[in-house]
Amino acid sequence: MPELPEVETTRRGIESSVVGRVIEKVIVREPRLRWRIPKQLPELAAGQRVVQLRRRAKYLVFDLERGSMILHLGMSGSLRVLPATTPPSMHDHVDIVMDSGQCLRFNDPRRFGSLLWTDTDPLQHKLLKSLAPEPLSDEFNxxxxxxxxxxxxxxxxxxxxxxxxxxxxxxxxxxxxxxxxxxxxxxxxxxxxxxxxxxxxxxxxxxxxxxxxxxxxxxxxxxxxxxxxxxxxxxxxxxxxxxxxxxxxxxxxxxxxxxxxxxxxxxxxxx
Incomplete structure (x- = not known):
């Protein structure tokens, strides 16, 4: 299972390819992850610029101009930055297509990952609001x-x-x-x-x-x-x-x- 260092490595690896870019579309091939991907997520995210990409515990938070996507890699998930024209492989469940011609592709063989949407402060989402301090923070001493x-x-x-x-x-x-x-x-x-x-x-x-x-x-x-x-x-x-x-x-x-x-x-x- 990806742990904090793997999730932070992923965040750093994809940050320059997504922050500041506009999402052209979100392609959902398989919505049935740990929690079903909200049906309205592709429509809500399309046309919005990614303002910042944060990590909270093992969650990645994509802050858009209006709302946020909350992604968890689950037990076997991975994110890759690829040309948007790259044919999908097995278990490539979601593509977040950027205006750069690249896409952020979410692969999850076991489907224990998740991709959710919130219109409010993502850190107050029910999955994040009760989390303990980050181990790399000053609060943890x-x-x-x-x-x-x-x-x-x-x-x-x-x-x-x-x-x-x-x-x-x-x-x-x-x-x-x-x-x-x-x-x-x-x-x-x-x-x-x-x-x-x-x-x-x-x-x-x-x-x-x-x-x-x-x-x-x-x-x-x-x-x-x-x-x-x-x-x-x-x-x-x-x-x-x-x-x-x-x-x-x-x-x-x-x-x-x-x-x-x-x-x-x-x-x-x-x-």
């Missing part, structure tokens, strides 16, 4: 995370993956950040000390920024807007490296299932 963890016995890895605490820290990046911070994933969140929260927040920001610079992490389906995989996987310290030697201390990496998700850690580097 050691003090905030310590407050969120106070008195809680939940494992620290599960806490930082909780979208009501912070958005966009997926399974891969949670494991990698905990390694960098030297914190074991099973530790009770409420028992960490303040310097550990500071170190963990810094590690989360560093891991996400490193992943964005590398174009994301490809495990199965994800490709960036140029059709290439993300390369952060080559820099992973623990994720999917069971029994491989730790890149720091050479101790074999361990694996266990936590909250129905695979967790990886170094028993020597993480305390």
């Amino acid at each position: 050691g003090e905030y995370l310590a407050r969120a963890a106070k008195g809680r016995s939940v494992a620290i890895k599960q806490l930082i993956m909780n979208g009501q605490v912070v958005v966009g820290v997926g399974n891969i990046y949670a494991s990698e950040a905990l390694f960098r911070a030297g914190v074991r994933p099973r530790r009770a969140a409420g028992r960490l000390k303040r310097p550990e929260f500071d170190a963990l927040v810094k590690a989360i920001k560093d891991v996400l920024n490193d992943a964005i610079r590398a174009g994301g992490t490809t495990l199965r389906d994800y490709i960036n807007p140029e059709g290439n995989p993300g390369y952060f996987r080559q820099k992973l310290y623990v994720y999917e490296r069971t029994k491989d030697p730790c890149r720091v201390c050479k101790t074999p990496i361990k694996h266990f299932v936590q909250g129905q998700r695979s967790t990886y850690f170094c028993p020597q580097c993480q305390k």
Whole structure:
């Protein structure tokens, strides 16, 4: 599933091709995504200029002159910038055709993505208005995370993956950040000390920024807007490296299932 770095990589990759351009038309080949694409969306979007392209958590917000499109890549979705004359392939469900002669093509084999419309502030849309702070924002800091963890016995890895605490820290990046911070994933969140929260927040920001610079992490389906995989996987310290030697201390990496998700850690580097 595309996580925050993959979505941010997508945003940056398509931004120059859509912002400032006028949408000539929206072609919907398959409206039955996670939520059905609103029937009126093509008519509402056509003829409008894209004013800005934002990301909130794993949603992309296309702000037009009047209204906004809210897009989610789902589990297997991708966006490509292509010549509008390029014949569609299987699972190419939507084309947003620009006045440049290019189109933004949404491909989603599993159809768990979405494309919605709002006439009001998109950040107040029911899918976005209750989202927690962004992990790369100033609001997300050691003090905030310590407050969120106070008195809680939940494992620290599960806490930082909780979208009501912070958005966009997926399974891969949670494991990698905990390694960098030297914190074991099973530790009770409420028992960490303040310097550990500071170190963990810094590690989360560093891991996400490193992943964005590398174009994301490809495990199965994800490709960036140029059709290439993300390369952060080559820099992973623990994720999917069971029994491989730790890149720091050479101790074999361990694996266990936590909250129905695979967790990886170094028993020597993480305390």
